[in-house]
Amino acid sequence: MAKVKWAVASKLRRKRLLKKAKGQFGGRSKLIRTAKESVQKGMTYNYRDRKQNKRNFRSLWIIRINAACNELGISYSKFINGLKTSKIEINRKVLADLAANDPKAFKAIVKTIQG
Numbered sequence: 001m002a003k004v005k006w007a008v009a010s011k012l013r014r015k016r017l018l019k020k021a022k023g024q025f026g027g028r029s030k031l032i033r034t035a036k037e038s039v040q041k042g043m044t045y046n047y048r049d050r051k052q053n054k055r056n057f058r059s060l061w062i063i064r065i066n067a068a069c070n071e072l073g074i075s076y077s078k079f080i081n082g083l084k085t086s087k088i089e090i091n092r093k094v095l096a097d098l099a100a101n102d103p104k105a106f107k108a109i110v111k112t113i114q115g
Contacts, residue, residue, distance in 0.1 A: 061096035068099030072110050082113030 014032055020042075021028055021035035028038040066076040074082075083090070088109065090098075098106045 058092060061092040064096040064099050065092060068103070068106055069110070072107060074110060074114070079110065079113065083109075086113055088112070 017032065017035055017039060018029065020039045023029065024035070024038050027034045029035060062076065065079070069076050069079045090109070095106070095109075098109070
């Protein structure tokens with residue numbers, strides 16, 4: 001039976017690992033064991049922060065909408081409640097964009113809610 005050599009597969013596996021660790025500081029990008037640990041930790045942070053990113057953006061949108069509402073003399077909670085009662089279905093992302101880039105349109109939405 002022929003002898004099987006794993007050198008090629010091992011080299012590819014290590015090469016793939018070091019490619020993922022590229023950009024890390026010092027031995028984290030050069031040494032196999034530390035690179036492996038670093039990549040593993042990075043992957044867990046990556047997974048966690050994809051979820052956290054969504055939360056952060058939602059809170060940013062709420063802050064922007066709240067600031068625009070306060071300028072027009074209405075609280076955020078009353079504004080959202082008004083949207084729901086008048087059956088206007090615009091998500092917070094679009095509302096925040098309107099508040100920042102098109103204040104006239106945002107003011108029009110507030111007027112439809114109040115009147």
